Amino acid sequence: MIKVAIAGLGNVASMLIQGIEYYKQRGENYYEGLITPVIGKYKITDIEVVAAFDISKNKVGKDITEAIFEKPNITPKIVNMEKKGVKVSPGPVLDGVAPHMIDVFNPVDDAKIENVIQELKDSKTEILINLLPVGSERASRTYARAALEANVAFINAIPVFIASDPKKEFPTLFQKKNLPLAGDDIKGQVGATILHRTLTSLFRLRGVKVEETYQLNVGGNTDFLNMKTEERLYTKRISKTKAVTSTLENDYLEREGRIRIGPSDYIPFLGNTKVAYIYTKGSGFAGMPVKVEAMLEVDDKSNAAAVLVDAIRGVKVALDRGIGGPLVELSAFYFKHPPIQAKDDEEAYRWFRKFIEM
Structure with a gap:
């Protein structure tokens, strides 16, 4: 299994969690609607969400299968799920909530990042996915540092420049710890x-x-x-x-x-x-x-989730191979603002295939 944690249990997370279950219920050889059926040796059915973090009182403390349907989420139910036994933990608010969104998100009191790090370790998370709201600059970097402290890979799905950091701070840190880093800003399947x-x-x-x-x-x-x-x-x-x-x-x-x-x-x-x-x-x-x-x-949201399930499996391949730092080829194909842009998506796809098949 590929053990992942999610920071920000919003509509994309809802579709991601439901989508994984959707394919599991249809069998491991059902591939319709997927960009890449198998990456390395991994199928979508190998992905398991083992931890989740959010700042909304509506979601914290609930099982992820319940929390994803709490307000303000509006992603419809596409599959019936049993409880996973994974409760949503509180995350640090920082700049994750815009002033005009306070009433919408109903945030908890600020949580300590040390608790996030411990939960990542306790859940044996391998990959942390950042799905915080756009504009969460400090909060995103805080979660990236938590990933480093917990020795887990990091996928940055929002437009905060972490994998493509012009100052190279995070690329260097993830390279030093030999942890994969993918991003930034997830593309859509057909977006x-x-x-x-x-x-x-x-x-x-x-x-x-x-x-x-x-x-x-x-x-x-x-x-x-x-x-x-x-x-x-x-x-x-x-x-x-x-x-x-x-x-x-x-x-x-x-x-x-x-x-x-x-x-x-x-x-x-x-x-x-x-x-x-x-x-x-x-x-x-x-x-x-x-x-x-x-x-x-x-x-x-399904547009984003379709890409995330590929990115997760690609990052897991990098983990298996002991590859750390920014994943240039994978990021060029799946993210809008990667460390290095390909000239077009056909070139990016060739880079990605070369990475997977190396």
């Missing part, structure tokens, strides 16, 4: 970022210069409500923007202010449905204009 990257890559491949582009996203869950505050969006915009501009020859779009990407609004009735509007305009043969407009509608 707005990967669709946008595909369009700009196509323009480049076919000799069309991208002149301007935008991506507007709306949704109705707490993720979008949390991101109504622009201060919490700073790294999110960087992450999504760099994921797209990395497919082009240089950063002229950013220099000239011809690109805008990021969450645009919170629309409650959309629930977990994310709607993305993508516009790309370029100039082709003899300077003639080319314009593409696309709309994508997806279940935001």
Whole structure:
């Protein structure tokens, strides 16, 4: 089994936990809907959640199979589950709750990170997944340090730059302890970022210069409500923007202010449905204009969970092989802001396959 812990038991965690159970109930050879059926020797049915941390009074102390349906979560029940015997432990609040989200999250009194470290050790966690709200800079780094102290690998699924830390603090620390580090900011299975990257890559491949582009996203869950505050969006915009501009020859779009990407609004009735509007305009043969407009509608949380189950298994392969530090190849394929960006997702996939098959 692959023993994982989750920091932040929100809607993505709900879909991840339910999704693992969904595939277990259908048998280990049922692969429909998965990106990669087997990674190394591991299937999705090998994943087991052994610990969870949250700051909401609605969830702390409850079994994870119950906590994932507590408010403000809105992910629907897709499978019946028996209790797992894994209770949600309180985590440190720090900057994990925006001022306008206090009433929504109903936070506990701040917990000590030492308790988190001990729980990781007691549960024999191998991989800690960071699923805190966007903008949780201090809290994310605190959990990363807890992973180091507990000697567990770390997957950073949100746009806080840990694996891609420009100062190399965390990459160096995880390398020294020979612990795998994957991130940052999880892509979707078929999400707005990967669709946008595909369009700009196509323009480049076919000799069309991208002149301007935008991506507007709306949704109705707490993720979008949390991101109504622009201060919490700073790294999110960087992450999504760099994921797209990395497919082009240089950063002229950013220099000239011809690109805008990021969450645009919170629309409650959309629930977990994310709607993305993508516009790309370029100039082709003899300077003639080319314009593409696309709309994508997806279940935001299943989109993320589909990628996480691959990332978990890839990190476990690294653990088995004694590989520590940032997992460059895996991160390039599964995350928006990896330590090193591939030129396009086909190249990133080749890197990932090479890593798995080495």
